[in-house]
Amino acid sequence: MALTAEELIEIERLLASDSADTGPLVELRRRFPQLACVRCDASDVTDPPFRQFPRFDLHLLDGSDHCVQITADPKRATGIVLAKRNVPR
Numbered sequence: 552m553a554l555t556a557e558e559l560i561e562i563e564r565l566l567a568s569d570s571a572d573t574g575p576l577v578e579l580r581r582r583f584p585q586l587a588c589v590r591c592d593a594s595d596v597t598d599p600p601f602r603q604f605p606r607f608d609l610h611l612l613d614g615s616d617h618c619v620q621i622t623a624d625p626k627r628a629t630g631i632v633l634a635k636r637n638v639p640r
Contacts, residue, residue, distance in 0.1 A: 554611065554628040558583060562631065566604040575607070576633060587612055587619075587630025596621070596634045608634040 561582065565575050576590045593608050598621040600608035612630035613622035622628060 554586065554625050554631075556625070558586075559625050559628075562609070563602060563604075566602075566607055566609060566633075579631070579633075587614060588633070589630065590633045590635065593634040593636040596632065599623075600634065601625075606636060608636065610634060 562579065565578060565582075576588055579586070579588050589612070596608070596610055598610060601611045601623055602609040610632035611622050611625060611628035612632060613620050613624070613627040614629040615627060619630075621632070
């Protein structure tokens with residue numbers, strides 16, 4: 552199931568909050584159990600992020616085809632990647 556506009560807004564709010572420093576992945580998995588949520592280091596992802604936040608880059612995953620891939624289209628997103636930056640913006 553694709554990411555809804557409301558879910559994307561809630562994800563962005565969570566990542567933009569001050570509490571995002573403490574590890575938002577657990578909270579994202581709790582709030583959105585239907586989404587695949589992956590965390591990695593920002594240096595592991597070469598695609599441009601969908602959105603950038605103080606400590607994380609947000610990438611959208613498209614798992615609708617045989618292989619999972621990064622997408623810029625929220626309507627195709629079935630999951631997210633949180634790419635943690637070592638130096639906050």
